[in-house]
Every structure is written in structure tokens, then in C-alpha cells.
Amino acid sequence: MLKLKNVSKFYYSNGVIASGFSKVNLELNMGEFVVITGESGSGKSTLLNVLSGLDTYEEGEMYINGEETSHYNESDFEEYRRRYVGNIFQNFNLVNSYTVYQNVELALILNGESRKEAKEKITNIIEKVGLSDFANTKCSKLSGGQKQRVAIARALAKETPIIVADEPTGNLDSKSAEEVVKLLSEISKDKLVIIVTHNFEQVEQYATRLIKMHDGKILEDKVLEKPEVEEGDSSRDFADITVANRLLLGARNAFNIPAKFILIFAVFMFISFAVAGTYSSFQKMEYEESAYGYNMFFNNASDDRIVINKPDKSAITDEEFKAIEALDNVKRIAKDDLLVDYSESISDEEYWYSFYGNFVDLKDFEGELSMGRMPENPYEIIIEGRSDDYYLSEGTEDLFEKNFYLDRYDESGERKLETPFKIVGIVLNDNIRGWQSTYYVGEEIMKELRERSAVERSNIKSLFEGEYYDTMNGEPNFHVTPSDIVPKGEAYVSSELNDLTQNGNCVGKSIVISAENIYSSDSLTVKISKTYNKGNFKKLMGEDFKESKMGLIYINSEDYNNLVNKGTFQSSVFVENVKTLDDTTASLKEMGFNTLVMRESLSSEGAEIKQIISMMKTFALAVLVIALFFISYFIIRIILKSRNSYYTTLRTLGASRKISKQLLDIELFLLATLAYGVFMIAMLLVYGGVITQGYIMDLAGYLKPVNYVIMYVVIIAMSYLISHKFAKKLFKDSVMNTYREEA
Numbered sequence: 001m002l003k004l005k006n007v008s009k010f011y012y013s014n015g016v017i018a019s020g021f022s023k024v025n026l027e028l029n030m031g032e033f034v035v036i037t038g039e040s041g042s043g044k045s046t047l048l049n050v051l052s053g054l055d056t057y058e059e060g061e062m063y064i065n066g067e068e069t070s071h072y073n074e075s076d077f078e079e080y081r082r083r084y085v086g087n088i089f090q091n092f093n094l095v096n097s098y099t100v101y102q103n104v105e106l107a108l109i110l111n112g113e114s115r116k117e118a119k120e121k122i123t124n125i126i127e128k129v130g131l132s133d134f135a136n137t138k139c140s141k142l143s144g145g146q147k148q149r150v151a152i153a154r155a156l157a158k159e160t161p162i163i164v165a166d167e168p169t170g171n172l173d174s175k176s177a178e179e180v181v182k183l184l185s186e187i188s189k190d191k192l193v194i195i196v197t198h199n200f201e202q203v204e205q206y207a208t209r210l211i212k213m214h215d216g217k218i219l220e221d222k223v224l225e226k227p228e229v230e231e232g233d234s235s236r237d238f239a240d241i242t243v244a245n246r247l248l249l250g251a252r253n254a255f256n257i258p259a260k261f262i263l264i265f266a267v268f269m270f271i272s273f274a275v276a277g278t279y280s281s282f283q284k285m286e287y288e289e290s291a292y293g294y295n296m297f298f299n300n301a302s303d304d305r306i307v308i309n310k311p312d313k314s315a316i317t318d319e320e321f322k323a324i325e326a327l328d329n330v331k332r333i334a335k336d337d338l339l340v341d342y343s344e345s346i347s348d349e350e351y352w353y354s355f356y357g358n359f360v361d362l363k364d365f366e367g368e369l370s371m372g373r374m375p376e377n378p379y380e381i382i383i384e385g386r387s388d389d390y391y392l393s394e395g396t397e398d399l400f401e402k403n404f405y406l407d408r409y410d411e412s413g414e415r416k417l418e419t420p421f422k423i424v425g426i427v428l429n430d431n432i433r434g435w436q437s438t439y440y441v442g443e444e445i446m447k448e449l450r451e452r453s454a455v456e457r458s459n460i461k462s463l464f465e466g467e468y469y470d471t472m473n474g475e476p477n478f479h480v481t482p483s484d485i486v487p488k489g490e491a492y493v494s495s496e497l498n499d500l501t502q503n504g505n506c507v508g509k510s511i512v513i514s515a516e517n518i519y520s521s522d523s524l525t526v527k528i529s530k531t532y533n534k535g536n537f538k539k540l541m542g543e544d545f546k547e548s549k550m551g552l553i554y555i556n557s558e559d560y561n562n563l564v565n566k567g568t569f570q571s572s573v574f575v576e577n578v579k580t581l582d583d584t585t586a587s588l589k590e591m592g593f594n595t596l597v598m599r600e601s602l603s604s605e606g607a608e609i610k611q612i613i614s615m616m617k618t619f620a621l622a623v624l625v626i627a628l629f630f631i632s633y634f635i636i637r638i639i640l641k642s643r644n645s646y647y648t649t650l651r652t653l654g655a656s657r658k659i660s661k662q663l664l665d666i667e668l669f670l671l672a673t674l675a676y677g678v679f680m681i682a683m684l685l686v687y688g689g690v691i692t693q694g695y696i697m698d699l700a701g702y703l704k705p706v707n708y709v710i711m712y713v714v715i716i717a718m719s720y721l722i723s724h725k726f727a728k729k730l731f732k733d734s735v736m737n738t739y740r741e742e743a
Helices: 046-049 073-082 102-110 116-128 144-157 174-190 243-255 257-289 318-326 441-455 495-500 536-542 555-565 577-590 607-652 655-685 694-701 705-730 734-740
Strands: 001-013 016-028 031-037 061-066 085-090 162-166 192-196 208-213 217-222 304-308 330-334 343-348 355-361 382-383 403-406 422-428 437-441 458-466 469-470 480-483 490-494 509-514 521-532 553-556 570-576 594-595
Touching: 001 046, 001 734, 016 046, 016 217, 031 046, 046 144, 046 162, 046 192, 046 480, 073 085, 073 607, 073 655, 085 144, 102 116, 102 144, 102 243, 102 257, 144 458, 162 174, 174 192, 192 355, 243 343, 243 655, 257 607, 257 655, 257 694, 257 705, 304 577, 318 330, 330 422, 355 382, 355 441, 437 441, 441 555, 480 555, 509 555, 521 536, 521 555, 553 555, 570 577, 607 655, 607 705, 655 694, 655 705
Parallel strands: 031 192, 031 208, 085 162, 162 192, 355 437, 382 422, 480 553, 490 521
Antiparallel strands: 001 016, 001 061, 208 217, 304 570, 304 594, 330 570, 343 355, 343 403, 382 437, 458 469, 458 509, 490 553, 509 521
């Protein structure tokens, strides 16, 4: 079965060469119960390790069934151990966190058997070694004799032709030693059993051959009893461990030692939160950078704003507005989009108080007042500004008592004191950038602003007596104004228009008024029914005459609105959560709208500097991930060092380095996935409003679904690299060299 021809084993340590044994010639056959004895350091254990393929040799030739092995590499010896050798160690080399059944099962499933097929065989072997009552007991709770029986059972389960035992009775009492030797003797009838012992008396009555060693050489090789040798190869067919059993062992290894599980799980939880925190912080920095800048066309550059219109430039219908309002992240819709960017100064009559800002419908106010009350009457408003605005925070003594007016002026430069309004509530908000305030106003003021913005966005022309007059180009005599006094289809004009007719009378003549903007164009024909002058103005129009009113064309309010207010063509959608703004934008696009995300339309200076900063951030992120990897690796390496003996045991049972590494990969993959799963549950609880801790909420806010996928890939890649680096060190050498390092 085994033959050694002038085989020598040397050790190299710190430049010193030591001999394990030298020029050994030996031939061992099936059915023999071989006992190798000698004092400590005689080379007997080293010889046994070479015979069993746990260690290499440097000189001579070892034959296995007549085949030379001097050309064998580590994988060849792994295959030899798997097919031919069952090992029994003095210190048992059991997996103490496994049960008796699982230890025996391990030898079988590593060699390709299914758990179902192996079950009956395992039960019979455990019964054969007298441990049926302890089948489900963890090996850590067994006595020394019982552990050695488990080691024998595991060796038997492999059904290999060779059983090697190194001091199998060294840690046992005399009774247990007797039982173990007897059991080994019984199994030697159809196998080659080789025992190394310093106590020949314990095995004398069972030995068929005695080999004595001294100083690395065989002094005596005596046949005590000629065994009956069975012809043929008693080794069975072996296959690789199945994928299902690899997953089983990986999962079992991940969870069977609670302390190890908790420690590695905690490391991967740390990795998950650290990677997420790092990734989120960079996302936050990138977002905050994108929120700064300016847009030359839009005054309100709020990062929660999306401007929408329709590709065909048609009006947005009420049904479409309802559909937009139903979207999850929509906070409000500013249907009159131009009012969002419409800013104006307001002040009291004496200009003691003056503010500048934009107008928002009072219905959209959702905050809390810092002082004052909510509007209860028409023309009452709320003003929102920063706390460092003295007039809003401290100088409010008579602010609530003042009448305020829009800062508008007529053609002569005289201020227009139109309908006054009162400030009744104040909101202090230091998140406002700059000094622009916000006015929350009722429908009365919003109506005036809509009319004004409609006129401002339209080019209104008048055709009279064959001549075009463009009010946008300094033609004040043809400025069109709505009035509820004028009947539909008619116009009241200044008596000055009589001078533009041939007969000196414009009454009864027609004016064609057209209005055009980027979304629509229309015209209206009205007939002049009355003229006004300074003397009859109040009687005709119901208000005092001012020079600035001379030359205006008054038409019916409904006619006016039908001309300039053709519908809502452009609106602004404001979102609740800017961190999920992209999802809302995608939903709006699916509904058929063009979208302009205000944050993405900002211009700013220093593009090259921003690019450099972006590159620095990427580099910093890479450095942080690498640092995190090495920190995690050294921690996990310390934890896994307690598992070195497990993987050494796998290799003594015939598992290849590839299979052993795969089991480690699976173990760390499962722990990393579980930790990341717990992390994801925490994030879901944040999104569900269950967890409200500030740091975690901020962390979750800047992460999108794709970010979570990327982070999981990074964490799994890190677990694989940790496994690879650890395995490279663990499996770099022969089994015995690794085993010695652990010892």
C-alpha cells in the first residue's frame, strides 16, 4: 500500500537545517496494525505525517499503490488524504461546536455524499464506537475517551484504506486507552492502521508489526504477526462536496459559535453604517453644492421646485392638476408659475417699514406663526423672514397697525396707493437664504397679481384706424385696463382718440386688441361706446380722475381675462422631500410633462474648482473605504484566528484549499448579508417614521435605492476580500506547517 525508498524530511528555520528523519526505507501493507515507537524527537510523528500526506518530504521517493509521489504538489496530497487517509490525532482535532453526529457527517459531506444518503451510515458508525446516546451532544461536552471515539468514527466514515493515529491514547486514562486501541485493532482487519505511541505496552497485544525509531532512523522493523492481506483497492469513489452542503456548512459555521457570530456581525454592522454614512455624507455635500447658484430667468431658485409645462404648449387642465396633487411627494402646486418669480417691495405710507419678497397663496401656508395671528379678513397677510431682520424680530411695535402698499408708480412717477393691506402674522425662518421675504396673501391680492402678471407676460397691441399701437413699446394712450363698469364687447376710451379719426369722432368705431405670449395668441374686437375726459371721468368710471388715467382703454373685465388669461400653461411643483425629488420628476415625466428641476438649472462660477473638489472627494471616499477594509480585516482576522483549527481539520479530512476558502467565503457572505439586512430594516423603519433619531434620519435622507445596491455590492466585495486575504495566509503552506503555527 505504502512504500518509502530512502525518504528524508528536513526542516528549515532561521537558516538552520534540522532533520526530521533520514533515509527511511519502509513498506506497509493492507491488514497490518503497525505500531511506531521511539523517544520524543526520534522522528516517529514526522514519519507518520509524511505517510499520511499531511507533510511533504525533501528526498527519496514515496509510493502509493506503486505510484511515485515526489512530483506531488499540495493539491495532489489533498486528493491523497481525501481518498486514502483517515487521521486520528492526540488532541482529537474535532469541531467542538459541532455535535458528535455533525463531526462524523462532516467527513462524508466533504467527500460528496448527500446528507440524506449519509444519515444511516453515520448512525451505524456512531453506534459502532459506542456513542449512540451522545449523537446530538456537542463535542465540547464529551470526555477525552469519548472525543477519541468520535475521531475514530470520523476516520471510519471516510472509508479510506489507511488509518493513521498519532498518540491516540496520550490524553486518555488506562480504561479509555484500552477501549480505543481495541477498536483500532478491530478496524485494521481490512485496512492499514498505523499508530505512533511512546507506550508500546498499551498496544502490544494488538500490534502485527513494530517499528522502533531513534534519531530520525529506523532501528528495528519487526513483524509480530502476519496479517491476512486482502487483495484489491479498498478505497471508494469520492466526489466534490455539493453546492447545497457548501451552503449548509457555511451557514452552520456562521451561527454555531455565538460569541464569534456576534463579534463578526457587529463588525459588518459597523461596516454597513460606516459605508452608508460615508456615502451619505458625500451625497449630502454634492447635493448642498448643487443647491447653490443662480438662474437668470427664475428669481425663485428653491431646491424643492420643479417647473412644468406640456410639450404641445397646451393649457394644463384641472384633472391634470388633481393628478399631480395626488403624487406622494408633492407639497403644493403654484399654478400661476410667474407669480413664484414675481417679487415686489411693500412698505407703509411713510416708508418706515419696507420689505422685499415674493407672493404665495395663503392656502399653501403650513408653518407656525412666530407672533401675531392668522388672517381673518380680506387684505390681511402673513410675512416670513429671517430673525436677524430687526423690523420682523424686534421692531414690531406698530408693525401690525400699519397700512402697507405695493411700491407701484404711475407714468408721472407718482406712487400709487391702491387698496391697503395689513400684516397680522410673522414667521421667523433662518433657513431663508438672503434677505428676500415671503408674503402669504389671500385671494384678493392673488387675483390682482395674476392680472398684472398676465399682462406683463403678454405683448398687447391695439389696431385702430389701420394703425398698430404697442403698449409694450411706450404707447400709454393705448394701455388696456379691465373694468366691471364697461359692458361686454364695448370700450370706454379717452376723448383724445377723437383726434386720430378723420371725422373727429371715435364713438362707434372698432378697436382690435391682440395679446400674444409664448403659449398662446388671441385677439378681441370691441366697439367704442363712450369717451371720457377730466370732467366726466368720475361720473362715467365711478372713481376720481388722475392724470395717469388719461389715455387708458377700459374694456369689460371678462373680455379682458378671456384675452390675456387663456389658461394655465406653466406651473411650479414644490416637493415635501427634496432628497426624493428625482422620483417626483420621473413621475411628472411619465404623466407627459416637460420638467425643469430648478436645482439642476443653476449657474455658478468656479467650475474647474468644483471639478477638482469632486475629484478630491472621490479620492477621499476611496481612501476611507480602503481604511475601513483594513480596520475590518484586522478585527475579523483576530476573531477568525480561533477558527484556524477548524479549517486545518477540514484539510486533514481531505477538503481542498479551494473548498475550504469557499466555506469561509460563504460564512462571511452570510454574516455580511445578515448585517446589511438588519441595516436595511433600520432604514425602512426610518422611512416608516418609526425611528426618528437625527443621525440615522439624515443618513437615510440622502440615499436612493441605487445607492443601497451599490453599498451592498461594496460590503459583499469587502467580505470577499477579507476572506481572500485571510485564506491566503491560512492556506499558504502544507497542513502540518499551518498546524504547527497554530500549536
